[in-house]
Amino acid sequence: MSTLLIIFALSIYLIFYFTYGKFLQKRIVGETEIEVPSKRMNDGVDYIPAHRLVLFGHHFASIAGAGPIVGPVLALAWGWLPAILWIWIGNVLIGAVHDYLSLMVSVRYDGKSIQYVAKDLLGKNAGISFLWFVLFLVILVIGAFAAIIADTFVSVPGSSTAYILQIIAALILGVLLYRSKLPFWLSSLIGIILLAFSIYGGFLWPIHLTYHTWIIILFFYIIIASAIPVNILLQPRDYLNSYLLYFGMLVGIVAALMSLKSFDIPAFTSFSANVIGGKSTPYWPAIPLIIACGALSGFHSMVASGTSSKQLASEGDGLFIGYGSMLTEGFLSTIVIVSIGAFGFTALGSHSTALANAHLFGQNYISQFVGNLGGAVAAFSKSYATMVSSMLHIGYNFMVIIASMWVAAFALTTLDTTNRIARYIVVEISEPLQKESITLYKFFTNRWIASIIPAFFGILLAWTKKYTVLWPAFSGANQLLASIALITVSVWIYKKLNRKYLYYALIPGVFLWITVTGALIWYTILIVPGYVKSNPLQGFLVGIIMVIMLILNFVLLFSMRSSFKKEEE
Amino acid sequence: MNFDKIRRFLQLLEEVQKNKATDIIEFELKETENLFALITLGEMVGYANPPVSITLSLIPYMEREVILMTNRAVDSNDKLSDIASIMEVE
Numbered sequence: 001m002s003t004l005l006i007i008f009a010l011s012i013y014l015i016f017y018f019t020y021g022k023f024l025q026k027r028i029v030g031e032t033e034i035e036v037p038s039k040r041m042n043d044g045v046d047y048i049p050a051h052r053l054v055l056f057g058h059h060f061a062s063i064a065g066a067g068p069i070v071g072p073v074l075a076l077a078w079g080w081l082p083a084i085l086w087i088w089i090g091n092v093l094i095g096a097v098h099d100y101l102s103l104m105v106s107v108r109y110d111g112k113s114i115q116y117v118a119k120d121l122l123g124k125n126a127g128i129s130f131l132w133f134v135l136f137l138v139i140l141v142i143g144a145f146a147a148i149i150a151d152t153f154v155s156v157p158g159s160s161t162a163y164i165l166q167i168i169a170a171l172i173l174g175v176l177l178y179r180s181k182l183p184f185w186l187s188s189l190i191g192i193i194l195l196a197f198s199i200y201g202g203f204l205w206p207i208h209l210t211y212h213t214w215i216i217i218l219f220f221y222i223i224i225a226s227a228i229p230v231n232i233l234l235q236p237r238d239y240l241n242s243y244l245l246y247f248g249m250l251v252g253i254v255a256a257l258m259s260l261k262s263f264d265i266p267a268f269t270s271f272s273a274n275v276i277g278g279k280s281t282p283y284w285p286a287i288p289l290i291i292a293c294g295a296l297s298g299f300h301s302m303v304a305s306g307t308s309s310k311q312l313a314s315e316g317d318g319l320f321i322g323y324g325s326m327l328t329e330g331f332l333s334t335i336v337i338v339s340i341g342a343f344g345f346t347a348l349g350s351h352s353t354a355l356a357n358a359h360l361f362g363q364n365y366i367s368q369f370v371g372n373l374g375g376a377v378a379a380f381s382k383s384y385a386t387m388v389s390s391m392l393h394i395g396y397n398f399m400v401i402i403a404s405m406w407v408a409a410f411a412l413t414t415l416d417t418t419n420r421i422a423r424y425i426v427v428e429i430s431e432p433l434q435k436e437s438i439t440l441y442k443f444f445t446n447r448w449i450a451s452i453i454p455a456f457f458g459i460l461l462a463w464t465k466k467y468t469v470l471w472p473a474f475s476g477a478n479q480l481l482a483s484i485a486l487i488t489v490s491v492w493i494y495k496k497l498n499r500k501y502l503y504y505a506l507i508p509g510v511f512l513w514i515t516v517t518g519a520l521i522w523y524t525i526l527i528v529p530g531y532v533k534s535n536p537l538q539g540f541l542v543g544i545i546m547v548i549m550l551i552l553n554f555v556l557l558f559s560m561r562s563s564f565k566k567e568e569e
Numbered sequence: 570m571n572f573d574k575i576r577r578f579l580q581l582l583e584e585v586q587k588n589k590a591t592d593i594i595e596f597e598l599k600e601t602e603n604l605f606a607l608i609t610l611g612e613m614v615g616y617a618n619p620p621v622s623i624t625l626s627l628i629p630y631m632e633r634e635v636i637l638m639t640n641r642a643v644d645s646n647d648k649l650s651d652i653a654s655i656m657e658v659e
Contacts (some may be wrong), residue, residue: 043637045599046644050588057585058592059654067659106650113650134649141658230593238657239590246586293659306654307592410657417656424652478659 002259002342009088009334013327016092021323024097028493028501029104031315037111038311047111049313052320058311060325061242062303063099066377066411067293068329070148072336073376074471075290077275077365078283079268079358080341084334086287087294091330094508095296098482099304100322101489101505106305107312108496114305118488121495122559126484129552131425133481135454136545137299138422140474142222142458145411147467148377150214152408153207155374156381158397159404160214162202166409169194170237178231188239195240202401211465218415219459225416226423226451234416241409248406252335252384255391259338264345269362277469277527278367285519288479288512289472294333296512298481300326340383343390347382348373366468376467377407415458422454423447457541464535472523473542479516480553483509487560495567517553520546596655603641606634 034040038049050058075083102114109117119127153160173191176182182190209217225233275281275290288295304322312318352372354364361369373379385399426444433441443449461470486509494502524546532539609627612618644651 041640043640044633045595045602045637046640051581051584053581054584054588058588061589062654062657063659065657065659112644113647115649116647131649138658230597235590235593238593239587242586242589297659299653299658302650302653304654306650306652308654413657414659418658420656421649421652421658424649428649 001262002338003257003261005084005338005341006253006256006334009084009331012088012092013331016096017319017323017327020092021096021100021319024100024323024504025316025319028497028504029101029315029318030497032108036107036312036315037309038313041110047310050311052313052317055308055311055313055317055321056325059303059308059321060328061238061245063293063297063300063325064245064329064332064410065293065414066145066148066407067297068333069336069380069407070376070471071291071475072294072333073340073370073380074275074366074468075287076265076337076340076344077269077273077281077362078271078287079266079273079362080263080337081267082271082283082287083291084337086291087330087333087337090288090291090295091326094482094486094512095300095330096323096326097505097508098296098298098486098489099300099326100319101492102301102485103304103309103312103322104315104318105489105492106309107315107318108492111310112305114301114485114488117305117492118484121488121491122484122556122563125555125559126488129556130481130484131429132552133298133477133484133549134302135422135425135429136549137474137477137481138418138425139454139457140461140470140477140542140545141418142415142454143461144467144470144474145414146215146218146222146459146462147465147470148375149408149411149415150211150218150462151375151465151467152377152381152404153209153214154211155378156400156404157206157208158202158401159381159408160202160207160209161205162198162401162405163408163412164207165198165201166195166237166240166405167233169198170233170240173236173240174232177236191236191240192243195243199398199401199405202405203397212463215459215462218462219455221412222415222419222455222459223448223451226419226455227447234413237409238413241413244402244406244409248403249332249335251388251392251394252339255388256335256338258391259342259387261342263341264343265341266358266361269358269365273362274364274366275468276472276523277466277530279527279530282522285515285522286472288515289475289519289523291333292475292478294330294336296326296479296482298478298483298485301481301485336380336384339387340380343386344369344373344379344383346390347379347386377404377411380407418458419451419455423450426450426453461538461541464531464538466531466535469527469531469542472519472527473546476516476520476523476546477549479512480520480549483513483516483553484556486512487556491560491563494564513553513557517550520550520553524550592655596651602634602637606631606638610635610638 041047115130176187271283272280354368355361370379381400381403384403388399389396430444490506528543
């Protein structure tokens with residue numbers, strides 16, 4: 001079953017790439033006489049044509065993080081079939097379409113960002129909503145990821161040591177790369193050896209600290225890491241992380257292909273399994289709040305319209321970069337489903353009575369299965385390690401540390417980079433203040449204040465340890481971004497391309513809008529009050545964020561309506 | 570001939586592996602270049618210029634900076650996606 005599923009996923013992705021993807025490319029986007037921005041505006045720095053493989057690597061490394069791993073782990077509460085169906089269908093019909101079209105709209109707009117295009121096509125409100133959604137996304141992602149990381153560090157103590165040693169390895173690599181005259185290959189080799197050593201170090205010296213101690217450490221880490229120059233820590237660490245990503249994926253694919261094992265967890269439990277905050281959660285509309293990045297993610301529209309669109313060497317490469325890398329991410333999520341589906345119970349060790357049948361599994365999966373394995377990341381790491389160690393005969397403990405470090409390292413990169421992005425948004429959002437009160441403007445745009453605000457709110461949210469409540473809120477913000485991007489590209493198709501093909505972007509966009517809006521209303525009415533009761537401060541904060549996002553979301557819908565109307569007139 | 574192909578392929582793989590990390594450095598380099606342009610051509614936006622003898626001797630090196638600066642002036646309010654595609658969020 002496990003091998004079949006991997007082969008089936010590969011076939012689906014290939015078939016859709018060559019049929020639906022090519023259809024989008026030929027019929028909707030079409031060809032244009034004008035050269036791509038990377039050539040027409042080539043300045044050797046910002047606009048520069050890149051080899052398609054190089055650009056693919058960059059694009060994929062930017063979109064693949066901890067998100068496509070954590071989401072599917074939680075979604076397995078509904079059973080593996082509903083989870084994998086959303087990953088596949090959402091991916092090929094919505095997520096990859098969203099990524100590809102936002103890349104192409106940016107290419108046709110001289111490499112401008114999707115936020116700029118949204119402002120141009122939908123009006124100023126859309127641009128402002130965009131900024132606010134990103135700010136909320138950033139705060140919620142800090143909350144959700146900090147909670148997930150602290151949880152992982154508590155349940156797999158070796159991963160925390162490995163991670164700290166990796167930071168030291170990255171610092172040393174930074175010095176070797178920029179301060180010494182060692183050849184590049186030698187510094188890289190030393191970096192990789194140090195990385196291997198840090199994993200071994202994690203194996204030898206696990207650090208045992210409490211959840212809240214880790215949260216406090218993470219708070220200071222975020223502030224410091226986001227303030228120091230990128231070439232000291234972030235950049236060499238990112239470089240080391242990409243080895244972890246490719247190694248992890250490659251080993252995972254080989255092991256999953258060899259596994260030939262039936263699934264232990266039920267294919268379907270119920271459409272109302274207990275997922276979010278321990279409450280019965282309807283599959284529709286809540287599924288996009290759980291599986292975000294593996295199926296579709298609004299953040300990708302920013303990546304696609306950032307540097308990728310300025311470096312695309314020909315419009316023909318767009319499908320490979322935009323559509324292709326999203327499919328690869330969906331494939332990563334498929335590996336997550338396979339490793340837990342087939343090896344999760346082996347990793348858990350005992351078949352507890354609370355998980356005895358499909359109904360009970362749906363009810364108790366998050367608390368008994370994920371909880372007993374030590375949280376979402378640990379659940380994946382342990383199942384993945386079981387799969388790899390039984391197939392490829394690599395030590396189990398070693399693989400657990402590699403896998404948890406793989407996911408934790410990505411989640412941690414997210415923490416300090418989100419703060420850099422947040423700093424930029426806080427400054428942008430404060431701009432109108434300049435006219436009202438220059439003192440307030442100066443206060444908010446101060447480098448440290450703009451860093452501390454998002455980090456503080458994020459960490460405050462993480463304090464409650466309830467990542468299953470925070471995760472859907474983060475995904476909600478992310479999916480709303482995706483719906484702005486899809487609505488923007490549908491207006492683009494309507495105004496600038498062929499009206500006949502409007503529905504290929506509008507239907508997924510509106511479907512997503514309705515689903516996510518419905519899910520967020522459900523979340524605000526049913527989940528937030530319980531959260532407020534147990535943690536008033538955090539509950540209110542999430543509640544306020546949700547209400548603002550919902551209002552902005554309706555404003556956006558009206559902008560789209562008036563934009564279509566204007567065109568008719 | 571075949572060795573050449575293999576070597577080119579390996580070089581490409583190395584570039585794929587390095588590209589993301591190099592871009593982060595490039596981003597910071599760009600910021601530094603912006604500062605350089607601001608120091609030398611700052612008069613356009615109201616900054617006092619360094620002594621004329623210095624700016625004059627720098628002019629031959631500034632051709633590219635001027636092109637970049639005009640490009641970036643157009644994009645100056647649209648940097649969020651640029652940052653997002655270098656950093657990772659999820």
